């Protein structure tokens with residue numbers, strides 16, 4: 001039986017999206033994960049989860065300089081397969097209808113997600129991490145070091 005991931009569930013409400021967007025967002029790379037379907041992704045990444053690779057596009061690779069001094073990073077990514085028009089949502093795991101801004105669902109007007117990840121290794125234009133929950137090929141928006149008292153720098 002086929003499942004429509006865009007189907008509206010009981011209690012949900014969609015709004016009309018504006019026909020113009022004005023944030024000049026730049027994708028700076030892609031995230032590679034073992035997850036090829038949404039159903040395979042964890043609801044939240046865990047730092048003992050599978051190894052994932054963050055690939056940085058060529059113009060931005062120098063931007064990794066100094067990141068090796070940190071054990072953790074915050075990753076911002078664009079949930080490119082999420083619908084964007086729900087103001088009320090009924091998540092599959094419990095069906096309870098909630099406002100979009102009371103949820104960490106990928107479905108939001110600007111489908112930006114965040115995860116705190118453990119940095120495992122850094123190379124030329126890539127960072128291997130654990131702690132992501134997104135599909136393979138998810139566009140990367142930003143990467144920043146996590147200043148974390150209980151997690152000292154790696155070197």
Ligand SMILES: C[S@@+](CC[C@H](N)C(=O)[O-])C[C@H]1O[C@@H](n2cnc3c(N)ncnc32)[C@H](O)[C@@H]1O
Nearest residue numbers: 041042043079080081082104106113114134135
């Ligand atoms: C609940 S969100 C949490 C995201 C992030 N950790 C946060 O809290 O902002 C994670 C879910 O988004 C879905 N997902 C993952 N990658 C996606 C993508 N590229 N487009 C749309 N949905 C995605 C999967 O169902 C996954 O379980």
